[in-house]
Amino acid sequence: MLEQLQRLQTHISTLKTxxxxxxxxxxxxxxxxxxxxxxxxxxxxxxxxIITQKQDEVETLTEQLTQLQSQYKTLNTDATALAERYSRLEKSCTDLKNRFQEILSERNELRVVKEKMLAEQRHAKQEITDLNAEKTRLIQKNDHAKAKVEAIIQRLAILGTEQDHHAQEIQQLAHPTDSNEEV
Incomplete structure (x- = not known):
């Protein structure tokens, strides 16, 4: 038993250890x-x-995303408006080009008409000059003819008075009674 006790003590000490x-x-x-x-x-x-920081970053990024989306919508609206304005301007530009072409065509037609009228004017001035020269020539011819006619009339008048005087003498001789009655 003692042995057992010693063994137990050894075990206990081992166990304690x-x-x-x-x-x-x-x-x-x-x-x-x-x-x-x-x-x-x-x-x-x-x-x-870190999670709180990341959540703050996510919130900040979400706010930025919201702002950017609203800016995107605004820019899209502006882009649409600008595209419409550009389309209208392009149409106006095309209309102006067409009108300009029409004006150029009209200008060219007017130049042709102007050249034609200038040629007609030159021709008319030449005709007027020719007609004035013809008029001057005819006036001179007319004056010359007048002078001739007046000279002829004067000669005839002179001849006529001499013939009248002779004719009266002849008549008096032929009809002496008529001239007495007249006197």
Whole structure:
């Protein structure tokens, strides 16, 4: 029994040693666990702060996205309005080009008419000059003919008065009674 008791004591001392070892292991494990929990808690706090920061960034980015989407809509509306204005301007430009072509065509036609009228005017001036020269020539011819006719009339008048005088004498001689009655 004593042996058993000694064995038991040996076992107990072994057990105590083992218990001390286990307790020290347990103590170190508890410290490691506490340290691990602190690290884990620190990591959790750090991760939570990162998550909060990322959520703030997400909110900021969401606000920026909303603003950018509204700017995009505004720009799309402006782009549509500008495209419509551009289309109207392009149509107006085409209309102006067509009108300009018409004006150029009319100008060319007017130039042709102007050249034709200038030629007609030159021709008419030449005709007027020719007619004035003809008029001057005819006036001179007319004056010359007048002078001839007046000269002839004067000669005839002179001849006529001499013939009248002779004719009266002849009549008096032929009809002496008629001339007495007249006197």
């Amino acid at each position: 083992r218990l001390n070892e286990v307790e020290s292991n347990n103590q170190s494990l508890l410290q490691a666990q506490a340290s691990s929990e602190e690290q884990h808690h620190a990591q959790i706090v750090h991760k939570n702060s």
